[in-house]
Amino acid sequence: MELSEEQFERYARHLILEEVGEEGQIRLLSSRVLVVGAGGLGSPLLLYLAAAGVGTIGITDADRVDLTNLQRQIVHATERVGALKVDSARAALAAVNPGVRIEAHPVRLAAENAEAMIGGYDLVADGSDNFATRYLLTDLCCCLKKPLVAAALSPFEGQISTFRPYLGPGHPCYRCLFREPPPPDLVPRCETAGILGAIAGVLGTLQAVEVLKELLGIGESLDGTLLMYDALRARFHSIRIGKDPHCPTCGTPALATVQ
Numbered sequence: 731m732e733l734s735e736e737q738f739e740r741y742a743r744h745l746i747l748e749e750v751g752e753e754g755q756i757r758l759l760s761s762r763v764l765v766v767g768a769g770g771l772g773s774p775l776l777l778y779l780a781a782a783g784v785g786t787i788g789i790t791d792a793d794r795v796d797l798t799n800l801q802r803q804i805v806h807a808t809e810r811v812g813a814l815k816v817d818s819a820r821a822a823l824a825a826v827n828p829g830v831r832i833e834a835h836p837v838r839l840a841a842e843n844a845e846a847m848i849g850g851y852d853l854v855a856d857g858s859d860n861f862a863t864r865y866l867l868t869d870l871c872c873c874l875k876k877p878l879v880a881a882a883l884s885p886f887e888g889q890i891s892t893f894r895p896y897l898g899p900g901h902p903c904y905r906c907l908f909r910e911p912p913p914p915d916l917v918p919r920c921e922t923a924g925i926l927g928a929i930a931g932v933l934g935t936l937q938a939v940e941v942l943k944e945l946l947g948i949g950e951s952l953d954g955t956l957l958m959y960d961a962l963r964a965r966f967h968s969i970r971i972g973k974d975p976h977c978p979t980c981g982t983p984a985l986a987t988v989q
């Protein structure tokens with residue numbers, strides 16, 4: 731692949747970076763990333779991945795744009811209320827960078843369709859808002875050996891990590907941290923709990939940075955670290971995540987079954 735004149739100009743601020751350069755930009759243009767959820771996290775994530783020239787971006791979301799989404803889901807617009815979120819996001823991304831290929835999957839990710847969908851991508855970014863999807867992605871991305879960059883939000887906080895448990899010792903998965911999903915009645919969702927919209931922007935943007943780092947192979951990965959943001963105290967802090975040798979997803983017996 732060679733960059734066109736338009737691409738040399740569009741990606742000029744990447745190309746002058748030693749850590750990216752022409753080789754890195756071509757790597758981004760050849761990459762395929764699946765973004766699960768075109769919501770609060772997915773919005774800045776999708777916009778930055780498209781702007782950065784990630785060549786193929788898959789978006790999976792079964793929902794339609796609702797007026798209440800627009801307080802934080804900045805990839806959507808008032809004129810697209812009622813449209814499928816994947817179509818609304820596609821329109822916004824095409825306006826930023828028409829050179830990026832968008833693959834829209836207007837379906838809810840479930841055990842029946844997830845494996846085939848994930849298999850077609852190099853990396854998965856989880857911007858979903860529910861535990862069923864988070865655990866499904868945790869298990870499948872481990873099994874299919876796909877890096878998973880996952881973030882989650884609460885009203886005034888957020889957390890993010892990268893999972894590559896298939897690399898072995900020292901590389902935990904989400905289940906090493908939280909073995910099972912919490913009972914459904916303990917889980918506040920945006921509709922009931924509320925959220926300061928811009929916090930989704932902070933975490934979704936961090937997700938975009940970590941996805942680009944993984945694709946480029948630069949810097950330190952968040953693999954093995956949970957980074958947490960406390961908006962009210964204006965603090966970031968991080969904790970190490972240990973690998974649980976008895977983890978049902980990535981522990982030794984599971985690895986033995988996979989191999």
Ligand SMILES: [Zn+2]
Nearest residue numbers: 903906977980
């Ligand atoms: Zn694990």
